[in-house]
Amino acid sequence: xxxxxxxxxxxxxxxxxxxxxxxxxxxxxxxxxxxxxxxxxxxxxxxxxxxxxxxxxxxxxxxxxxxxxxxxxxxxxxxxxxxxxxxxxxxxxxxxxxxxxxxxxxxxxxxxxxxxxxxxxxxxxxxxxxxxxxxxxxxxxxxxxxxxxxxxxxxxxxxxxxxxxxxxxxxxxxxxxxxxxxxxxxxxxxxxxxxxxxxxxxxxxxxxxxxxxxxxxxxxxxxxxxxxxxxxxxxxxxxxxxxxxxxxxxxxxxxxxxxxxxxxxxxxxxxxxxxxxxxxxxxxxxxxxxxxxxxxxxxxxxxxxxxxxxxxxxxxxxxxxxxxxxxxxxxxxxxxxxxxxxxxxxxxxxxxxxxxxxxxxxxxxxxxxxxxxxxxxxxxxxxxxxxxxxxxxxxxx
Amino acid sequence: xxxxxxxxxxxxxxxxxxxxxxxxxxxxxxxxxxxxxxxxxxxxxxxxxxxxxxxxxxxxxxxxxxxxxxxxxxxxxxxxxxxxxxxxxxxxxxxxxxxxxxxxxxxxxxxxxxxxxxxxxxxxxxxxxxxxxxxxxxxxxxxxxxxxxxxxxxxxxxxxxxxxxxxxxxxxxxxxxxxxxxxxxxxxxxxxxxxxxxxxxxxxxxxxxxxxxxxxxxxxxxxxxxxxxxxxxxxxxxxxxxxxxxxxxxxxxxxxxxxxxxxxxxxxxxxxxxxxxxxxxxxxxxxxxxxxxxxxxxxxxxxxxxxxxxxxxxxxxxxxxxxxxxxxxxxxxxxxxxxxxxxxxxxxxxxxxxxxxxxxx
Numbered sequence: 001x002x003x004x005x006x007x008x009x010x011x012x013x014x015x016x017x018x019x020x021x022x023x024x025x026x027x028x029x030x031x032x033x034x035x036x037x038x039x040x041x042x043x044x045x046x047x048x049x050x051x052x053x054x055x056x057x058x059x060x061x062x063x064x065x066x067x068x069x070x071x072x073x074x075x076x077x078x079x080x081x082x083x084x085x086x087x088x089x090x091x092x093x094x095x096x097x098x099x100x101x102x103x104x105x106x107x108x109x110x111x112x113x114x115x116x117x118x119x120x121x122x123x124x125x126x127x128x129x130x131x132x133x134x135x136x137x138x139x140x141x142x143x144x145x146x147x148x149x150x151x152x153x154x155x156x157x158x159x160x161x162x163x164x165x166x167x168x169x170x171x172x173x174x175x176x177x178x179x180x181x182x183x184x185x186x187x188x189x190x191x192x193x194x195x196x197x198x199x200x201x202x203x204x205x206x207x208x209x210x211x212x213x214x215x216x217x218x219x220x221x222x223x224x225x226x227x228x229x230x231x232x233x234x235x236x237x238x239x240x241x242x243x244x245x246x247x248x249x250x251x252x253x254x255x256x257x258x259x260x261x262x263x264x265x266x267x268x269x270x271x272x273x274x275x276x277x278x279x280x281x282x283x284x285x286x287x288x289x290x291x292x293x294x295x296x297x298x299x300x301x302x303x304x305x306x307x308x309x310x311x312x313x314x315x316x317x318x319x320x321x322x323x324x325x326x327x328x329x330x331x332x333x334x335x336x337x338x339x340x341x342x343x344x345x346x347x348x349x350x351x352x353x354x355x356x357x358x359x360x361x362x363x364x365x366x367x368x369x370x371x372x373x374x375x376x377x378x379x380x381x382x383x384x385x386x387x388x389x390x391x392x393x394x395x396x397x
Numbered sequence: 398x399x400x401x402x403x404x405x406x407x408x409x410x411x412x413x414x415x416x417x418x419x420x421x422x423x424x425x426x427x428x429x430x431x432x433x434x435x436x437x438x439x440x441x442x443x444x445x446x447x448x449x450x451x452x453x454x455x456x457x458x459x460x461x462x463x464x465x466x467x468x469x470x471x472x473x474x475x476x477x478x479x480x481x482x483x484x485x486x487x488x489x490x491x492x493x494x495x496x497x498x499x500x501x502x503x504x505x506x507x508x509x510x511x512x513x514x515x516x517x518x519x520x521x522x523x524x525x526x527x528x529x530x531x532x533x534x535x536x537x538x539x540x541x542x543x544x545x546x547x548x549x550x551x552x553x554x555x556x557x558x559x560x561x562x563x564x565x566x567x568x569x570x571x572x573x574x575x576x577x578x579x580x581x582x583x584x585x586x587x588x589x590x591x592x593x594x595x596x597x598x599x600x601x602x603x604x605x606x607x608x609x610x611x612x613x614x615x616x617x618x619x620x621x622x623x624x625x626x627x628x629x630x631x632x633x634x635x636x637x638x639x640x641x642x643x644x645x646x647x648x649x650x651x652x653x654x655x656x657x658x659x660x661x662x663x664x665x666x667x668x669x670x671x672x673x674x675x676x677x678x679x680x681x682x683x684x685x686x687x688x689x690x691x692x693x694x695x696x697x698x699x700x701x702x703x704x705x706x707x708x709x710x711x712x713x714x715x716x717x718x719x720x721x722x723x724x725x726x727x728x729x730x731x732x733x734x735x736x737x738x739x740x741x742x743x744x745x746x747x748x749x750x751x752x753x754x755x756x757x758x
Contacts (some may be wrong), residue, residue, distance in 0.1 A: 009688060009689040010646055012689040012690060013541075013542050013545050013689055013690075014547070015549075015551055016545065016546075016549030016552075017513070017549055017552040018457070018459075018513070018545055018548035018549045018555075018568065019457060019458065019459045019511060019512055019513070019550055020459065020496035020545060021459040021460075021462075021531075021541040021545060022545075024461055024462050024463045024466055025461070025463070025531075026580075027463035027465045027466065028464065028465070030465075031465070038531070040529055042531055042539075045530035045539065045540070046530070046539070046688040046689055047690065049654035049657070049686045050652050050653070050654040050657070051528075051529075051530050051533060051534060051535075051536050051652055052530070053532065053533060053534040054534060054647075055534040055535070055643065055647035055650070055707050056603055056647035063408055063638075064408070071532060071534070085532070091411065091412040091413075092411065092412065093413050093415045093418055094415040095409045095415055095483065096483045096484035096485065096486075097415050097418040097481075097483045098418050098420055098482060098483065098484075099418050099480040099481055099482070099581075100470075100471035100472075100474045100475050100476070100480035100481075100482070101471075101480060102413075102418065103482070104467065104468060104471050104472050105472070105699075106463065106467070107464035107467035107468060110464055111464045116463055116464045117461060117462070117463060117464075118461075118462055118463075118467065119460055119461055119462075119482050119528075120458065120460060120462055120467070120488070120490075121460075121484060121488070122575075123525065123527065123575045124575075125486075125576060125578050130461075130532060142406065142407060145407035145408070145410055146407065146626065147413075148410065148413040148414075148417075149410075149412065150408075150409065150410045150411050150412060159668055162574075163580075164486070165483070167428035168415075168419060168423050168427060169423060169429055169430060169443050169451060169453075169493075170433075170443075171429060171430035171431055171432055171433065171443070173428070173707050174755050176428065176728075178415050180416065182411075182415060183413055185412055185493070186411040186412075189409040190409070192728045193408075193409060207478065209666050209668065209669035209670065210668045210669070210670060211485050211668055211669065211674070212486060214486070214577045214580060214667045216667060216669075217577060217579050217580035217665075217674060217676070218577050218579070218739075219669045223494065224669075226554070248712065250712050254671050254712065255671075256434050256671055256672065266576065275669075277668075277669045277670050277671060278668070279670040279671045280672050283712075285432040285433060285434075289431075302578060303578070304575075305573075305574055305575075305639065306570045306572055306573055306578075306614075306639060306640075307612060307613075307614050307639075308614045308744060309614070309743060310579045310676060310677070310746055312573075312580075312674055323495075338581060347688050349611065350608050350611055351608070351611065351612055365664045370428065385462060394579035396655065
């Protein structure tokens, strides 16, 4: 069988050493006729230097307002196979762990009901199945459900939470990221599947300050692992590192708070001055380990540029005892989340993320709204301008 | 299972429990890992307090994959690691092995499939990216094609540790930034440069006027009437071409093949190690779209990487190197032109100015 569409431009992207996505689309097209038209359309975009997907048009499954993204071609007559080319977001497994059996089944459903193409994974974390028609969405959804998988978020809702692989394989993890990610995703199924927020809201869980899921630059509520007590030092292993690494130059001198030094051959750490940045532990994992009183910092308000500019997460909760609260079904955390969502619901406007709301109403108003006291850990330094809005002092204050 | 339960429609079941897919060595040593060592750019070992070892072989993937690709991976996982594998946040595949002796044969089979083991340590990590022309309606460029072209050029830096520290590159095809490019060592960002065009016929059917007005970060959209019908007017003087209005209103397309393209940003970092997380900063405001291989984008990324490799000290991320030598020197070394577009004039802009007499002359 000859190629349905000639693709001279895309063929250029089959050359070179790095694995080719064009070859992957072709492999999918070998099994799924509709994906041949995807190749044709993408080739035309390469010629025309513009996307040919229309904006507008819904796709979804009954009872859910999220989890599928509608996608329609501008040229249904020319590329009938992608007249409808929707994607379905399947909530990934915490930490992206799978086995061959379930992955084969996931791929099989994508071939039977979609165009045989998948994103492993989308940026937020979902498995994305590309190229479904609306009339086969329900069957695909139920096929995944029977496999034990549900849809992810989309639109103005709680987006699919994601996490680093945490304690499953990483010695740096300060709390069980996989578990809290799974537990909270289960707890907030309604908020994920039925969009009722002003805009998207993201949870991301990183086990330490290396932040491998980039929680602090893109999630409204970022959990970053930390500890309260002292870094555990194995002095023998420190000495082994000294033999192969300039520990003074590459570890000690790079400490942001200068909280470590050698006393004779022994490494000494002024732990109360340590900001848990992870640098020394990253460099000498055999010699240094986080302490025993572990938990997470919670940073709020990070987001991508739209609508009013990108924001990093701001420190709000320096230490949250994840393990203790998990024994209580996360009662404390759920109350905080509820306070945040209530305040956002009451005062936020359409397409305003939490960070933008904070910016508009002021951080102090936001703090009062969600019931947190201001603490010095929240600021780089106290204000340096004198335009203070004093309030009437309460009696006996 | 009773018949009515079998026929019941399943909803709100949530994600699959991760415990079902953890290899036995992980189940046994969960939360009890002692340390890890990088063996080479494609493999590492994690050692548990019990002494158990878990070997990981990491392989780059294009993220957009076929069912056949998935089965290829599964076959290797069955052959070498009892079927256990995972993915990373940067779209790599990781095989989770208990037997060190399987690393080399696995790598050979990986190479036979045309794939590359790498991505661990001081390397160019796999590029996080978006859908582009393959599946997105707001994109200003393709994503996968640019990523493929850049990774072909930087292949040696993925498969071997040859850099002062890790370099994370990310790609997003518009300012929505579905790819998390905002805090990357090198970021490539799709950029529109013309205001949206209002399609009057579709506007009233498809868009809500107030929410479209509210979507604009610079208040450049105002209500208007045309032939007695409600419409919108765009202040082209103040529009910053972000495309936020198009996201809520399909009747305001912004893509323009003649003027769309890519911008290059550097010096972002999300890890808190040593220095605080920071956003990427603009270094090249615009490069026209040049499919299928975007040679100028590839060249720009290579220029940055070469300068970094040459100038950075061991352990310095891109931003740490640039802050040590200063931005003027960065522009001088790379030959990139500093223009008025590099000076921030958006909200909170003043925070990026130099309030000191510190200058490297």
